[in-house]
Amino acid sequence: MLDISIVIIAKNEASDIAECIKSARTISNDIVVTDTGSIDCTTRIAKECGAHVVNATWINYGVARNVGAAMAKHDWIIALDADERITPDLAEAIRRIDCDDPDLAFGFERKNYFRKKRIRFGDWGHDIVYRLYNRTCSKWQNVPVHEILQGDNLVKRKIQGRLLHYTVASMHEYTNKIARYAFLSAGKYMEQKRRPNFFKKIFSAPVNFMACYFLRLGFLDGKEGFIIAVYTAWYSYLKYHYFSEMYKKTHDLNLGRALSKSIVSR
Numbered sequence: 001m002l003d004i005s006i007v008i009i010a011k012n013e014a015s016d017i018a019e020c021i022k023s024a025r026t027i028s029n030d031i032v033v034t035d036t037g038s039i040d041c042t043t044r045i046a047k048e049c050g051a052h053v054v055n056a057t058w059i060n061y062g063v064a065r066n067v068g069a070a071m072a073k074h075d076w077i078i079a080l081d082a083d084e085r086i087t088p089d090l091a092e093a094i095r096r097i098d099c100d101d102p103d104l105a106f107g108f109e110r111k112n113y114f115r116k117k118r119i120r121f122g123d124w125g126h127d128i129v130y131r132l133y134n135r136t137c138s139k140w141q142n143v144p145v146h147e148i149l150q151g152d153n154l155v156k157r158k159i160q161g162r163l164l165h166y167t168v169a170s171m172h173e174y175t176n177k178i179a180r181y182a183f184l185s186a187g188k189y190m191e192q193k194r195r196p197n198f199f200k201k202i203f204s205a206p207v208n209f210m211a212c213y214f215l216r217l218g219f220l221d222g223k224e225g226f227i228i229a230v231y232t233a234w235y236s237y238l239k240y241h242y243f244s245e246m247y248k249k250t251h252d253l254n255l256g257r258a259l260s261k262s263i264v265s266r
Contacts, residue, residue: 001095004132005030005072006080008051009064013082014040016166021049023086027078027094034068042082060184062140062147069135075102079131079140083166084110090161094132102134103153110163114224115170122218122225123211123232129163130156143191145184178235186242196247201240209233 006024010017010033017033024031031051035043036058043053056067069077078094080086090108097106107130112119119125130149138151168174212218213229221228 002076002097002100003074004028004076004078004094005032005069005074006078007032007034007065007068007072008046008080008082009034009036009061009068010038010042010046010082011036011058012038012040012042014038014042014045015169016082017042017045018049020080020082020084021046021051024078024080025050026086026088026091028074030073032068032072034064034071036064060142060144060147062142065140065147066142069140072135075134075136076100077133077135079133080163081165083169085164085166087162087164090163093159093161097159101155102137103151103155104134105130105138105149105151105154105156106132107156107158108161108163110165112165112167114168114221114228117221117224119221119224119228121220122213122216122228124167124228125216125218125221127165128158131163144188145181146188174231178231179238182235182238183242185239186246189239189243190246190250194243196240196244201237201244204240205233205237208236 004027006028008017008020008024008031013020021031021033029050031049033043033046033051033053034056035046035053036056043055046053052071054068054071056064058064065079069079078086093108094106107128110127110129112124112127114124133149133151138149138154141147141150209229209232212232213226218225218229
């Protein structure tokens with residue numbers, strides 16, 4: 001079995017952190033919780049559960065994961081969110097890994113839950129995440145959101161087992177999460193120096209709804225499948241809306257600076 005450390009990123013996760021750490025202990029005794037500014041009792045609970053807590057200034061998800069990985073005892077890292085759980089079958093699959101090539105990253109299925117209901121179709125029903133990696137060869141992207149592992153010779157390999165993801169506890173939380181992710185995605189597009197696309201802003205929402213609800217059979221998940229498809233469409237519209245607003249403000253600001261320099265130089 002590989003010598004593995006678990007790195008969990010958290011902020012105000014008092015309701016989830018104990019169960020996450022409990023599941024992580026089936027794999028490793030070296031558990032690092034990277035806390036990015038909790039104002040509840042997340043850090044206290046994590047310490048009581050035996051985790052090493054690292055306090056980090058929030059920059060983005062990728063940086064938070066890398067900060068935690070740097071504080072771990074072992075080079076092999078499993079990256080978790082506080083609302084995720086390692087299942088017994090995943091723990092067993094990880095124990096059976098007999099290859100220690102540091103360029104490998106291991107992935108597995110993630111089963112997503114809407115409140116207490118398992119989602120089997122739509123965008124959430126076909127989810128594979130690559131979370132077991134060697135920090136000497138792989139790092140998380142330094143991007144605002146939707147970070148992925150990067151490495152010069154990174155090779156991805158899927159293993160058996162499932163990670164459980166209790167992603168929606170309430171509609172209020174889900175609504176705030178979608179808005180936050182949309183804003184962060186818009187910031188990511190700005191960093192990538194993209195330009196707004198009118199057609200994506202208008203048509204991405206209905207296209208994503210149709211794909212999630214019909215093409216990927218989201219309707220088979222009942223009302224939860226419909227809600228997820230609607231929120232997927234809303235997220236798509238919102239991120240392009242935020243992106244357009246950010247781009248316009250930056251463009252207007254740069255234009256104003258250019259005019260000011262032109263006037264001063266005369």
